[in-house]
Amino acid sequence: MDETTTNDAAGPVLSLGQRIQYLRERRGMTREVLAGLVGKSESWLKAVERGQRQQQPRLPILLQLAEALRVRDLSELTGDQSMPIRMFTGPGHPALAAVREAVNALPLQPTGTVQPLTTLRARLDSAWRTRHSSPDHRTALGRLLPDLIRDAQLAAVMYQGEDRRRAQALLAEVYGLTQMFVAYQPAQDLLWRVADRALMAAQESEDPLALSCAVWFLAQAHRDAADFDAARSINEQGLTALSPHMDRADTELLAMWGALHFELAFTAARLGEAGEAWRHWEEAGRIADRLPGDYYQPWTSFSRVIMRPHAVTVAVELHQSGESARQADHAEAVPIPSRPRRGRHLIEVARAHQLQHDHDAVLGTLELAQQTAPETIRYNGYARRMTLEMAEAGPARLRRQARELADKIGVLT
Known part of the structure; x- marks a missing residue:
């Protein structure tokens, strides 16, 4: 983060509202858009940014703001190094x-x-x-x-x-x-x-197969660190290096070609580039259609069956509420032959339900994810945030159930 937003002796001390405004403007996001992403009014966000509210936003709202603003560490938003960051990373x-x-x-x-x-x-x-x-x-x-x-x-x-x-x-x-x-x-x-x-x-x-696999993993590391330019660059370099081998590509190499195309879609979605995201998803889908119907790549999960779950991820990352719900309806029961990948998909479906403010569906899907792959949900930042939000600020009738789930995945410990 830019040094002017830190609360240390070398720079100015910014309030929570000033930090939110800075991060929002850095992403080129209007108040209306950010407020909508966290289920609040534009006037509410304006009051927060200007320090006109007597009470600070509660932790669940801070978590939503952090997710919408793509910050990795809650202290970037609050300036408080004592905030419980483990809910983002897992134990x-x-x-x-x-x-x-x-x-x-x-x-x-x-x-x-x-x-x-x-x-x-x-x-x-x-x-x-x-x-x-x-x-x-x-x-x-x-x-x-x-x-x-x-x-x-x-x-x-x-x-x-x-x-x-x-x-x-x-x-x-x-x-x-x-x-x-x-x-x-x-x-x-x-x-x-x-x-x-x-x-x-x-x-x-x-070995072009080994190289493309390593590029795929490295691009993921850059994207998870919110270095989207580096993620896109290494991804594109990988596709360029792989291109001369595609005329004689076997199934594994073709799958890596498709997986790298989807990674471009994922990165574009994280950047809010809807056209680019869906274009790369469609290209990845065309490549997947060339694979055997029962093929499932162990490294990347790329396959025909994964394209519907990938569509859910793209729609959710783009915060396309209606589209994410539509894709989730089509993909919720997709038979993914990997328990951790199935667990991750269910978490993405829960995120789609969250965009629709369907609290019952969010909690039910997260519980299914926990039953499917406990160590996936335990280490997934999105799942931990949603669970904590439901436990602390969800509908009263669901809070006990949410707290039980939060306890199982280690959010409350």
């Missing part, structure tokens, strides 16, 4: 320290027995299957990743020639899986380390 998983230790244990002086590449490939495939089939996928991965990371890092150093390039491609994919474990945990330094290392390993492998 750290008990296995996080072991995964960090494995990533940091680079074999600079390699010793030990290197595993056959076929064995590493089989272990990695098994880890992907475990990730998609487990309701508590982070716990399951936390048991597998430390040894897999160490063995893949060793192989990438010990093998030579063509086998070394194959080992580097495997290592890049292991780092991608590691990023899925680390994401949305309080470990941004580790996330960037594995994302950068994945790209370097993929480049060393000279």
Whole structure:
């Protein structure tokens, strides 16, 4: 955030209202638009920005404002470093320290027995299957990743020639899986380390599939950090690098081509660029139609079946209330063959219901997400915000039920 909006000794002290106005104007958003996104009147927002209200907005409204203004840390909005930020990121998983230790244990002086590449490939495939089939996928991965990371890092150093390039491609994919474990945990330094290392390993492998996969993960890291220009740039560079290989692309490479096109749609939606977002979504859909009907890519979830859930995400990110409700109706029961991805989709459906102010549907869908993939909802910032809002400021008849859900996903602890 710009230094003029910080509350420290080196700069001016801004009120909450001034911060909201600054962030709103930085996004090119009118008062009418921002007020509508949080369910308030333009006059209410004007009074908040000018400090004319005796009481500050309650926490649930602050969370909605933070989401609408795309701020990662609530203190950017409030200036109060003591605000409970964990509701955005989720807690750290008990296995996080072991995964960090494995990533940091680079074999600079390699010793030990290197595993056959076929064995590493089989272990990695098994880890992907475990990730998609487990309701508590982070716990399951936390048991597998430390040894897999160490063995893949060793192989990438010990093998030579063509086998070394194959080992580097495997290592890049292991780092991608590691990023899925680390994401949305309080470990941004580790996330960037594995994302950068994945790209370097993929480049060393000279494998276009490994490179496109690493680009996909790196673009996600940039977008989640709200660096949309960087996300779009690395995404477009990935498509350019992949383009010469598309004439002879197999199913996996074609799926990565489609996944990267959808990432452009996602980034455009986050930026409020509706035309660009839907254009890229349509192109991704045309690519998905060229895939086998039962195909489902383990790294990106790209497939025919995922395009409806992707449409929900685009509409929600664009805050298109009616369109998000329509897409959610079409996609709520889509048979996604991955428990964590199905859980994430249900959270997106809940966001669509929130845009419609359908409190019962929001809570019911979040509860279904918790039953489907507890460790998805526990680490999802949107789900945590919606649950807290329902628990503290939702309809009185739903607050007890919402507090029970909040307790299950760790918002109230």
